[in-house]
Amino acid sequence: MGSDIEVMVAIPNDQLLAMNSYDRAKQWVRRNVTRYNFNGGVNIKYVAVGNEPFLTAYNGSFINITFPALQNIQNALNDAGVGDSIKATVPLNADVYNSPESNPVPSAGRFRNDILGIMTQIVDFLGKNSAPFTINIYPFLSLYGNDNFPFNYAFFDGGNPIADNGIQYTNVFDANFDTLVSSLKAIGHGDMTIIVGEVGSPTDGDKNANVANAQRFYNGLMPRLAANTGTPLRPGYIEVYLFGLIDEDAKSIAPGNFERHWGIYRYDGQPKFPLDLSGQNQNKLLLGAQNVKYLPQKWCMFNPNAKDLSKLADNINYACTFSDCTALGYGSSCNNLDANGNASYAFNMYYQVQNQDDMACNFQGLAMVTTQNLSQGTCNFIIQIASSSSSLGPSLVGIAFLTVLTFLLL
Secondary structure (H helix, E strand, O other): OOOEEEEEEEEEEOOOOOHOOOHHHHHHHHHHHHHOOOOOOOEEEEEOOOOOOOOOHHHOOHHHHHHHHHHHHHHHHHHOOOOOOOEEEEEEHHEEEOOOOOOOHHOOEEEEEEEHHHHHHHHHHHHHHOOOEEOOOHOOOOHHOOOOOOHHOOOOOOOOOEEEEEEEEEOOHHHHHHHHHHHHOOOOOOOOOOEEEOOOOOOOOOEEEEHHHHHHHHHHHHHHOOOOOOOOEEEEEEEEEEOOOOOOOOOOOOOHHHHOOOEEOOOOOOOOOOOOOOOOOOOOOOOOOOOEEEOOOOOEEOOOOOOOOOOHHHHHHHHOOOOOHHHHOOOOOOOOOOOOOOOHHHHHHHHHEEEEEEHHOOOOOEEEEEOOOOEOOOOOOOEOOOOOOOOOOOOOOOOOOOEEEHHHOO
């Protein structure tokens, strides 16, 4: 309140059906937008209607209810007298468009055939209301699960160019963005404003998700944004938001273990690597959270004197079900631990999530408390943040943010 930082408020996918009622949409706008629209209030700029509702993984669950929700929310904003300054948009994943395999270049970009009709309706409506098209682009996902993808093309330096009608594309971000531009042009909206709602690079949870790759990605992205380089089909300023500010240890890992590690800050609000958000290549550690208080320097480890190991696997599984063990995965930061180290990591994560409760470090006699820091190499055995509550539940922090690239704030 009162900071004047621009905000995008969101309607989750599970509320889209409710927003198909105009009365419910008007009520939502009153409760979540106009009540904060006063001098010294919240500077709301956008309303996100759903989040990537047309992902192929959703099997069409939201296809028929997204557009009516978008219409109702924007119309409710208009009726409330704020529609000129606050726009409704639908953040979409880059899988809503593609180029044919026979001609895999940006200029051949088109919206997916199965959603072409609804996408045309949505884009027409956005255009009518001078609202932007919001797209989430993740070059990392081109690497994930695809060992044949040219590695350097996921960054902004050293990629072998792909020629498209005389244009040389040297990175997947530009190519992806311009594929969208071509898709919009094909349905008559080649000049529509495009916002990149999310872009980033994870630091753990996959062989290609690490601090070095994330820093390389941002070192390429930030100077381009600062210089308003744009893309070959859209040179100049592009409104871009980083994802994300801080790691989310309880986020769903259905897409992959990396999902919990998008933050440029760790779970405790400390920066992961030097970064210059102004894009001037003057990298330094960002200001971290101040006066963070941690629990005592105690860890939970595998008990080397344990005799009955028959329940070890079950206890590790239990610990990882109620805490975050994604760092143990293949290619991740703790992948090089031995069997005892794996058990210790799992036990400690659960122990810390439970605020170092003595009963949380037993595991049927398989675990014990130690004051020796078990961290080694790239693998960090964390200490929980101190809390006034007795238990934080399954999340260490449970906060997600988008970092707004507003250089005036730097």
